[in-house]
């Protein structure tokens with residue numbers, strides 16, 4: 001039994017809640033579709049569901065398909081921003097990318113021209129490409145450093161890229177390439193655009209399971225200290241800032257609805273994963289591949305609603 005102080009539920013009660021969420025997940029299996037913009041993702045078996053939580057002290061509890069690896073996709077935008085916030089000054093970052101919700105699809109291009117090549121936030125594609133540029137122009141081996149960062153955060157040296165997914169993204173790069181070249185035209189991308197794209201696609205193609213992802217986000221539930229190895233990843237202020245950005249921008253143009261229903265900072269990816277943070281308590285990862293029209297996991301979002309109701313507290317009241 002885990003002796004965890006992070007929730008008023010006993011570890012046994014919490015495990016019962018996770019098991020219930022797994023039993024209820026198939027109710028959502030009739031809705032939505034798996035991502036199909038690249039063949040490597042379209043092949044994923046849709047009716048799967050996993051959930052894992054990592055308590056602020058590093059203990060993990062999980063249920064369902066929590067050990068099945070999947071493509072983390074846009075969730076990697078958070079890992080990239082962490083690396084940038086560790087290495088660059090706030091001025092260097094926030095003069096080139098904003099901190100406001102976009103109200104547009106994650107891969108939209110319309111706002112980018114109207115706003116002179118400055119993306120609204122780091123969690124839409126344009127913003128993540130910008131953050132990737134900040135990293136590629138400073139790091140000798142950006143892909144390697146990003147992978148090491150994720151391995152360190154999750155305390156798991158086995159995490160790796162799915163090269164097939166990365167290649168597939170490159171073969172279907174048109175929209176992301178359009179975003180990156182438009183930003184270059186505004187002088188807001190400094191390194192080689194093809195290198196930026198390749199690095200960004202590799203980051204999206206990291207293959208992880210719910211347990212590994214929950215662990216890699218645990219520092220955001222623990223005032224910036226990674227409970228898996230005791231290292232200080234972020235200051236308390238940076239932790240608060242990242243959680244605020246996740247709450248307002250983490251689920252693209254469905255961020256408001258997610259805040260309304262779940263009330264936690266979160267980040268989704270088109271691989272069907274959603275990570276959420278209950279500050280000072282736990283990080284959570286849910287995964288189920290069927291997506292709604294915004295590109296967010298349907299069963300994942302339902303399960304997070306069920307989890308916060310079952311836990312009986314959120315930062316919102």
Ligand SMILES: NC(=O)CC[C@H](N)C(=O)O
Nearest residue numbers: 073074106204269270295
């Ligand atoms: N929302 C997502 O997960 C999008 C990531 C995807 N690789 C893309 O760039 O379009």
